[in-house]
Amino acid sequence: MNRTRLSQDPAPAAGTSRFAARTARIPASAGVGFKHTHLDAILDDPDPVGFLEVHAENYMGDGGFPHRALERVRRDFPLSLHGVCMSIGGPQPLSEDHLARFKALVDRYEPGLVSEHLAWSTHDDVFMNDLLPLPYTDETLAHVCDHIDRMQEVIGRQMLLENPSTYVVFENSTMSETDFIREIVHRTGCGLLLDVNNVFVSATNHGFSPLSYLMDYPMEHVGEIHLAGHAVQEDDEGEPLLIDSHDAPVADAVWDLYAIVVRQAGPIPTLIEWDSDLPEWPVLRSEAAAADRILDEAAHSFMMGKSHGKISHAVG
Amino acid sequence: MPSADDIHDLDAVGFRAAILDPARARPQTVTGPHGKQADKRFNVYRNNVTVSLINALADTFPAVQRITGESFFRDMAREFVRAHPPVSPLLFLYGHEFPAFVADFEHAARMPYLADVARVERAWLTAYHAADLEPLAPQALAAIDPACLADVTFRPHPAAALVRSGFAVFDIFDANRSQDTVGRIDAARAQSVLVTRPGTEIMVTALPDGHDAFFERLLSGGTLGEAAEAGMEAAETFDINEAIGGILSTGAFIAAETAQ
Numbered sequence: 362m363n364r365t366r367l368s369q370d371p372a373p374a375a376g377t378s379r380f381a382a383r384t385a386r387i388p389a390s391a392g393v394g395f396k397h398t399h400l401d402a403i404l405d406d407p408d409p410v411g412f413l414e415v416h417a418e419n420y421m422g423d424g425g426f427p428h429r430a431l432e433r434v435r436r437d438f439p440l441s442l443h444g445v446c447m448s449i450g451g452p453q454p455l456s457e458d459h460l461a462r463f464k465a466l467v468d469r470y471e472p473g474l475v476s477e478h479l480a481w482s483t484h485d486d487v488f489m490n491d492l493l494p495l496p497y498t499d500e501t502l503a504h505v506c507d508h509i510d511r512m513q514e515v516i517g518r519q520m521l522l523e524n525p526s527t528y529v530v531f532e533n534s535t536m537s538e539t540d541f542i543r544e545i546v547h548r549t550g551c552g553l554l555l556d557v558n559n560v561f562v563s564a565t566n567h568g569f570s571p572l573s574y575l576m577d578y579p580m581e582h583v584g585e586i587h588l589a590g591h592a593v594q595e596d597d598e599g600e601p602l603l604i605d606s607h608d609a610p611v612a613d614a615v616w617d618l619y620a621i622v623v624r625q626a627g628p629i630p631t632l633i634e635w636d637s638d639l640p641e642w643p644v645l646r647s648e649a650a651a652a653d654r655i656l657d658e659a660a661h662s663f664m665m666g667k668s669h670g671k672i673s674h675a676v677g
Numbered sequence: 678m679p680s681a682d683d684i685h686d687l688d689a690v691g692f693r694a695a696i697l698d699p700a701r702a703r704p705q706t707v708t709g710p711h712g713k714q715a716d717k718r719f720n721v722y723r724n725n726v727t728v729s730l731i732n733a734l735a736d737t738f739p740a741v742q743r744i745t746g747e748s749f750f751r752d753m754a755r756e757f758v759r760a761h762p763p764v765s766p767l768l769f770l771y772g773h774e775f776p777a778f779v780a781d782f783e784h785a786a787r788m789p790y791l792a793d794v795a796r797v798e799r800a801w802l803t804a805y806h807a808a809d810l811e812p813l814a815p816q817a818l819a820a821i822d823p824a825c826l827a828d829v830t831f832r833p834h835p836a837a838a839l840v841r842s843g844f845a846v847f848d849i850f851d852a853n854r855s856q857d858t859v860g861r862i863d864a865a866r867a868q869s870v871l872v873t874r875p876g877t878e879i880m881v882t883a884l885p886d887g888h889d890a891f892f893e894r895l896l897s898g899g900t901l902g903e904a905a906e907a908g909m910e911a912a913e914t915f916d917i918n919e920a921i922g923g924i925l926s927t928g929a930f931i932a933a934e935t936a937q
Contacts, residue, residue: 421767422806423835426877446766452689459766484689488763489696490733491725496706498686528721532706533686566718567710594721597714604721 380435380471387412387439387473387585389628389660391652393645394443394635397430402642404437410649412473414441414632420470421462435470441585441632442472446488449508449522450495451481460515467516474585474630476521476554477512479505479542496531497541502548509549521552521584526559526591526605528566538563539577546582553579555629556587557619558611562603566596571618580626588619588652589634607636610648616655623659631656695719696726697759730758733768734775738798740853741779741791753782769806772799790844790864797850797881800838800872804879807836812875812928818921821935827902831895831930836874839892843867847883875928882927887912891920892929900936 390411395403403410413434420427434440444463447455467475480492495501513520524542536544546553555578564571590609596602611619611633623629633648691704709715731754735742742750757778763771776799779785780792812834821829840846845866852859869889871882884892891908895901901921908915924930 418766418768422769424809425804425806425836425874427806428809429877448766450687452687456766481687481689483766484693486764487693487697488766489693489726490729490763490766490768491722493692493696493722495687500686528718529707529715530710531686532708569710595717597709597717602718602721 385439385471385473387441387630389630390656391631391633391649392439392441393633393649395431395434396635396639397427398639399642399645400430400434403434406642406646408646409438410646411653412439412441412630412632414443414474414634417442417444417463417466418446420466431470440470440472441474441476441630442466442470444475444477445492446482446490447477447508447512448481448483449477449512450479450493450501450505451484452501452504453484455508455511456483460512463512464516467518474521475516475518476523476585478523478525479545480525492525494525494527494529494531497534497536497538499535502536502541502544506545506548509545509551513549513551519550519552521554522546523554523556523587524559524563524578526556526562526566526603528602528604530567537577539574539579543577543579546579552584553582554585554587555580555583555622556589557622558587558589558591558615558634559605561612561615561618562591562605565601565603572621575618575622580622583626583629586619586622586629586631587634588615588631588648589636591615607634608638610644611651616651619652620655620659623656624662627663628656628660696723697762699723727755727758730763730768730771731755734758734772737769737772737802738775738795740798740850741795743853743859744788744791744794744849745785749784753779753785756782769802772802775799790842790846790849793840793842793844793846794850794853796840796842797846797870797872800840801879801881803838804836804872804874807834807874810834810931812873813925813930813933815925818925818933821933825935827900827905828936829901829933830898830936831901831924832932832934833896834873834875834929834931836872836879837896837927837929838872839869839889839896840872841869841889841893846870847881850881871923871927871929873927873929880927882923884923885912885914885919887915888920888923891915892923895924896929 388411392410392412392414395413395415420431478492481495482489482491482493560571560574564574588611589607590611592604592606594602594604631652635645688704688706695701695703703719707715707719709718731751734754757775761774776792776795779795785791845862845864845868847868847870848862869884871884871892873880887908890911891904894904894907905917908920
C-alpha cells in the first residue's frame with residue numbers, strides 16, 4: 362500500500378463541496394467494488410473505471426486508513442454506497458443507530474447512488490452476516506415498505522433496492538418476487554438495483570426462466586445493475602444449486618442475460634462485484650471492460666431507437 | 678401473548694435459531710421449489726453465516742491462526758461463533774470476547790500465551806478504525822509548570838491499548854505477523870505491549886520493564902506522579918525521562934490536563 366501518496370494529497374478547500382461536481386453523478390458505464398488492495402492500481406490505471414462502489418459497513422469506523430483510502434478515491438471517482446446490513450427485510454424496526462451511521466456516510470462522501478438489499482440479517486440483536494430470505498406476503502410487504510420509507514426519510518434521498526439470490530422458498534408466500542418488488546416501488550418510490558447474477562442464481566435454483574423474470578421486472582425503475590460470479594453446488598436432489606459467491610468471473614449465461622437487459626432498457630451504471638478470492642487488478646479491470654463493451658453496443662442501438670423498455674420473448 | 682414479531686410471516690426467530698444450531702429443525706415454511714427437499718438448501722445459509730464469521734475472526738486474528746494452524750483455528754472459531762454470535766453489523770467490532778474464550782479453550786491449554794496474542798490482535802483492529810486524533814505534542818507537555826508535573830493526567834488516544842502479559846507476547850505477535858519463518862522464541866519471558874496509532878500507521882511497542890505499570894496507571898486516569906511511583910515499584914531500572922519520552926513517541930495520549 363502506498364501510504365505516502367495518501368498523505369501528499371492536498372486537503373480540499375474549505376467552504377466548497379469536498380468532491381468535484383464531475384465525480385458526483387454515476388455514469389452509465391462499468392464500475393467495480395473498491396478493495397484496498399487495488400488502491401494504487403486504481404489510481405494508476407490510465408483507463409479509469411467509471412465509478413467505484415463500497416460496502417457502507419466497512420466505512421462505519423471512526424477514522425484510520427479506510428477513510429483515508431475512501432477520501433482519496435472519492436476525489437477521482439464517482440462513488441456508489443451499497444449497504445449490506447440494514448436488514449430491511451426483517452420484521453423488526455430498522456436500527457436507528459445504524460441509520461444514523463449510514464446517513465453520516467451519505468453526508469460525508471456524497472455518493473451518486475445509494476442501495477440496500479431485499480433481505481434481512483439482524484434479529485433480536487443477533488447479526489447473522491448473510492443476506493437471508495423472506496416470504497412474499499402482504500405482511501412482509503408492509504414491513505419492507507415501512508423500512509424503506511424510514512431509510513429514505515433519514516438519508517433524505519432515494520435508495521435502490523436489490524433483488525436477492527435465494528436457495529429456499531417459503532410455502533406461505535402469496536405473490537411472486539417481481540410482483541412484490543413492483544409493489545414496493547409503487548408504495549415507496551424507491552428505485553431498483555437489478556442484480557442479473559442473482560436473477561440467474563435464483564432462476565436456476567428454483568426452476569424458473571430468468572427471461573420470464575426479467576419480462577415481469579419493472580425495468581423502468583432500474584438505476585444500477587450488479588454482475589458477479591457464482592459457484593455451483595448440488596441441491597438435495599443432486600441438481601445444480603448456484604451460490605452467489607462473488608469470488609469468480611461473471612458467467613457466460615449472466616453476460617448473455619445482461620446484454621439482453623441493456624439492449625432493451627438502455628445503458629445503466631453497471632457494477633462488477635468481486636468480494637472474496639480477489640483477483641489482481643487487471644483481471645477485475647477486464648471484467649469491467651467487458652461490461653463497457655456491451656454498454657457501448659447498447660448505447661448505439663438505443664440511440665438508433667431500438668429500445669422497447671421491456672424484455673420481449675423474441676430475444677434469447 | 679404473542680408480540681407483533683411472533684406473528685410476522687417471516688419466522689425470523691425460528692430461522693435464526695436453526696442457523697446457529699445445526700441440531701435444530703428449520704422453520705416449517707422453508708422449503709424447496711416444486712416440492713423439492715430443502716436440507717442442503719437451508720444448509721447454504723448455515724454455512725454462509727458460520728464460514729463468513731469464522732473468516733472474519735481469521736482476518737482479525739492472523740497471528741493466532743498461524744500459531745495454531747488453520748484447521749485448529751477454524752474449529753475453535755466455530756465454537757466461538759456459536760457461543761458468541763455478533764451483536765453488531767459492524768464486523769470490525771466482533772471478537773472482543775475471543776481472547777477470554779481462547780484462554781478457557783481446553784484444547785489450547787498447551788499454548789498459554791495464545792489469549793494474550795489475541796488481545797494484541799484485537800487491540801490492533803480497534804486502533805486501525807480509531808478516530809483520527811492528533812497525539813499530544815511535546816510542546817504541550819513542555820508548557821506545563823514543572824512544579825505541577827506530578828499532578829498531570831493524560832487523556833488516552835482512542836487507539837491506545839495496553840496488553841500486559843506473563844509471556845513473550847510481543848515476540849510471538851511480531852514473528853507470527855510477518856511472512857518470515859518463525860525462529861525460536863522464549864515464550865516464558867514476560868513482555869507487555871502498547872498498541873497505538875499516532876498517524877495512519879499502527880505502532881506496536883514492546884515496553885521496557887516498569888513501563889507497563891506506568892502506562893497502565895496513566896491509561897486508567899492516574900497522575901504522572903502516581904504512574905512514576907508504580908513504574909519504580911515495578912522495576913529498579915525504571916527511568917522517568919525514558920517513560921515520558923514513551924508518552925510522546927507512542928502517541929498514546931491526546932491531551933495533558935493539570936488538576937485544579
